[in-house]
Amino acid sequence: MSRASLRKSLCILGIGLSVVLFSVDFVCAQSIVKGVTPRENEPILPIPLHHEVNSAKAKLGEQLFHETLLSGDNSISCASCHNIDQYGVDGTRSSVGIEGQVGTVNAPTVLNSRFNFAQFWDGRAEDLKEQAKGPVTNPIEMGSVWADVIAKLKKDKSYVQAFDNIYEEGITPDTVADAIKNYEYTLTTVNSPFDQYLRGFDDAITEQQKRGYSLFKEYGCVACHQGVNVGGNMYQRMGAFIPYFTEKNTKLKADLGRYNVTKDDRDLHVFKVPSLRVAAHTAPYFHDGSVATLEEAIDIMARYQLGYTISRQDNKDIAAFIQSLSGEIRRSGQ
Ligand code: HEC
Numbered sequence: 659m660s661r662a663s664l665r666k667s668l669c670i671l672g673i674g675l676s677v678v679l680f681s682v683d684f685v686c687a688q689s690i691v692k693g694v695t696p697r698e699n700e701p702i703l704p705i706p707l708h709h710e711v712n713s714a715k716a717k718l719g720e721q722l723f724h725e726t727l728l729s730g731d732n733s734i735s736c737a738s739c740h741n742i743d744q745y746g747v748d749g750t751r752s753s754v755g756i757e758g759q760v761g762t763v764n765a766p767t768v769l770n771s772r773f774n775f776a777q778f779w780d781g782r783a784e785d786l787k788e789q790a791k792g793p794v795t796n797p798i799e800m801g802s803v804w805a806d807v808i809a810k811l812k813k814d815k816s817y818v819q820a821f822d823n824i825y826e827e828g829i830t831p832d833t834v835a836d837a838i839k840n841y842e843y844t845l846t847t848v849n850s851p852f853d854q855y856l857r858g859f860d861d862a863i864t865e866q867q868k869r870g871y872s873l874f875k876e877y878g879c880v881a882c883h884q885g886v887n888v889g890g891n892m893y894q895r896m897g898a899f900i901p902y903f904t905e906k907n908t909k910l911k912a913d914l915g916r917y918n919v920t921k922d923d924r925d926l927h928v929f930k931v932p933s934l935r936v937a938a939h940t941a942p943y944f945h946d947g948s949v950a951t952l953e954e955a956i957d958i959m960a961r962y963q964l965g966y967t968i969s970r971q972d973n974k975d976i977a978a979f980i981q982s983l984s985g986e987i988r989r990s991g992q
């Protein structure tokens with residue numbers, strides 16, 4: 659082989675090698691970018707970024723959710739107690755309904771409620787559609803009767819049109835509830851720092867939040883607060899470790915929890931485990947709204963549900979972790 663052709667061969671080999679090396683490099687670089695390996699086998703799952711929504715129904719539902727005609731004296735809408743800009747709650751211990759009447763239980767958020775396996779603190783509504791029919795006729799919430807609500811809505815041509823476009827039956831209690839349900843389906847909080855962390859972005863949460871998550875698992879909070887909604891997928895007793903209600907100074911019928919639904923003694927003081935997804939923003943806490951701060955709620959949980967007195971530092975770390983669970987509020991049409 660002549661020197662020239664040897665040089666040519668070496669050169670071709672060199673180019674070949676560079677191509678191979680470049681390719682290796684490229685593939686590696688790709689996998690570094692992709693280096694985001696989702697964390698699997700965790701007891702908490704990220705909220706899906708997308709889900710199917712019927713936008714026409716959701717849009718109508720959004721309007722109905724903010725519609726005061728649904729109440730007896732046209733003063734109250736669902737949003738009065740579930741203010742979407744306030745993380746789906748009203749920030750009060752127990753909500754004020756029609757004619758200033760005060761209820762006995764705290765309004766839970768409507769955000770992410772689609773992920774709960776049942777609705778209400780005691781799970782008495784099976785799903786969001788069934789739930790949506792409740793407040794309208796509840797005497798201390800919206801204090802109306804369906805026949806009046808339907809008659810009022812039928813006077814508004816734009817409602818008649820909108821319902822006729824979507825539902826064969828037009829305006830009925832069922833279609834009103836169905837539209838509201840579809841709106842509530844859109845109310846999810848996606849892309850929270852914690853969900854990003856679960857999706858493999860290590861720096862999405864702080865070191866303190868990582869410690870908080872470890873503590874949340876180690877103390878055993880995850881036994882009850884777990885899944886997509888960090889709650890909302892089981893019933894549990896309030897006071898699983900130490901009786902809670904014997905030490906409580908107010909006695910409410912709602913304290914009996916799921917017993918009110920089943921009349922089974924085993925369901926005494928049993929509640930749907932609430933979601934902690936936006937809990938950082940929905941004080942006051944518990945079914946009776948009796949606890950003003952997240953810190954206090956964490957102390958009570960550690961003591962009554964698990965039998966621990968936790969340090970200030972552990973409490974703060976867990977609170978920081980709960981902060982990381984809140985994502986962007988998605989709304990209808992977005
Ligand atoms: C006067 C205040 C008030 C009004 C008005 C009101 N709610 Fe509520 N909502 C509450 C309270 C309080 C609860 C908890 C009741 C319980 O669990 O016994 C609740 C519970 C819920 C829940 C269950 C959430 C969960 O996690 O269990 C949903 C969903 C909901 N409301 C949606 C609505 C819709 C839709 C409307 C309008 C049709 C509405 N609310 C009107 C106060 C109100």
Ligand code: HEC
Nearest residue numbers: 878879882894896898929931932943944945955959960963
């Ligand atoms: C045995 C099941 C169980 C365990 C374990 C548990 N919880 Fe709870 N958690 C519940 C139940 C049930 C409620 C509702 C109690 C009520 O309303 O009276 C609740 C309520 C809460 C609330 C208030 C939410 C709201 O919107 O009002 C927070 C915050 C909370 N838990 C955090 C924690 C933390 C942090 C831990 C671990 C230290 C923990 N929980 C352990 C079952 C549990």
